[in-house]
Structures are given as C-alpha cells and as structure tokens.
Amino acid sequence: MTPLLDAAELPADAIEVGRIADAWGIKGWFKVIPYSADPEALFSSKRWYLLPAERGAKTFTGTLLMRVREAKDHSGTIVATANEVVGRDAAEALRGARIFIARESFPTAATDEYYWVDLIGLTVVNREGVALGQVKELLSTGPQTVLVIGDQALDAEGAMKPIERMIPFVAAFVDGVDLPAKRITVDWQPDY
Incomplete structure (x- = not known):
C-alpha cells in the first residue's frame, strides 16, 4: 500500500x-x-x-x-x-x-563551518592570487577533510590534461572561505 x-x-x-x-x-x-x-x-x-x-x-x-x-x-x-x-x-x-x-x-552553519555541498565548485586560489582549480569533491580521511581540486596543466607534448590537487581543509592551509565570492584562499603552491 x-x-x-x-x-x-x-x-x-x-x-x-x-x-x-x-x-x-x-x-x-x-x-x-x-x-x-x-x-x-x-x-x-x-x-x-x-x-x-x-x-x-x-x-x-x-x-x-x-x-x-x-x-x-x-x-x-x-x-x-x-x-x-x-x-x-x-x-x-x-x-x-x-x-x-x-x-x-538546512540549519544555518556556525561561523567557520560549511556544508560540503556549498564548497563544491568554488575556485581555489593561493595567497599570491594564482588559481589552483575548482573544488570537485571533499574526502573525509578521519582526522581531517581534504579538498579535491580539479585543474588543467600542460603535459610534456604541450597538450592540456586534467590534474587533481588534494589540499587538507585545515586552518594551517586554508586562509579563508568566501561563499559569496565563490572562492577559497589557501597557503599552497601550484607545484606542490
């Protein structure tokens, strides 16, 4: 029934x-x-x-x-x-x-807390303003959450290929999240 x-x-x-x-x-x-x-x-x-x-x-x-x-x-x-x-x-x-x-x-998140769904698609930039890509997903590794960042880079033949970066979503690496601007600022370099 x-x-x-x-x-x-x-x-x-x-x-x-x-x-x-x-x-x-x-x-x-x-x-x-x-x-x-x-x-x-x-x-x-x-x-x-x-x-x-x-x-x-x-x-x-x-x-x-x-x-x-x-x-x-x-x-x-x-x-x-x-x-x-x-x-x-x-x-x-x-x-x-x-x-x-x-x-x-959804209930309002506390200060400095975010729903993962709100972080997907945000642009990630480092302190120097270099774009590192967009958040594709987040992973829970137990002690911390990890941002999975999708980007493009040149391969040895000069063609663009997709790459991923993984950045721990912790205060040591994440300077701030600006949801209205759709941006996460991190202490991370493109060659890490």
Whole structure:
C-alpha cells in the first residue's frame, strides 16, 4: 500500500541527504540511512522530497512531497514518521526511496563551518592570487577533510590534461572561505 503523498516538483536547490531503509514498528514509522555523519538537516526540515529507489522494486514514480511529523535519533538509528504514512505497509512501500531536502531548509552553519555541498565548485586560489582549480569533491580521511581540486596543466607534448590537487581543509592551509565570492584562499603552491 503506497502512502497518499502529493506529487511535487523537486526544488532546484534540493540535496540528496539519505534514503528510507525499511519500516520501523507498526504505526508507519520508518528507518532512514543518512548520507552525513551529522544529519541535522533531516531533523530540522519538515518537507522531504522523495524519488524512487535507483534499484529494486519501485512503488511510485516521479517526485513526492512528504510532510514529516517527527524525525529522531533512536539508539543510533534515525527513525521518522509522516502525516501521510499510516501503518507498516505504507512505510514498507517507501523502502529504498531517496530523500532530498531543499538546501534553503538546512540549519544555518556556525561561523567557520560549511556544508560540503556549498564548497563544491568554488575556485581555489593561493595567497599570491594564482588559481589552483575548482573544488570537485571533499574526502573525509578521519582526522581531517581534504579538498579535491580539479585543474588543467600542460603535459610534456604541450597538450592540456586534467590534474587533481588534494589540499587538507585545515586552518594551517586554508586562509579563508568566501561563499559569496565563490572562492577559497589557501597557503599552497601550484607545484606542490
């Protein structure tokens, strides 16, 4: 039994933040697998947009809007319930659904804290103003986060080829992040 969720248009700033793992209990609650170690956006947003699972059985098509009644941490697992999801069968029908939240619904980051999604695509320059490339992705290495910077360089034959730089995202190397200017300034040289 598919829950009676409204069809919706996915917001332009929607970010995929997790997926529904399975039903939890008999009253329409479901388990959520977050894609972040800090799933605060799942707890703060009351409007989740669902897209069908990428693999497996699809019980719905298109984008659906779920009005979350409650989302909470329960013994290290995130569980949630929504107004439209009544009973275990309805929750099971959502298994595998991908959860998106509008970026504007994320909680405000603290000073000198950033959502990774906001750093992707920023231009990285060093103190001398030399452009080092753009942030392609970020990696969590345990003790620190690493910026993966994509750029172009001449090879031995004089042709342009793609290169990557990896810069630790720590105060020793990162002088500042200017989100409005879409720029990160670092203490790093092109030949490192």
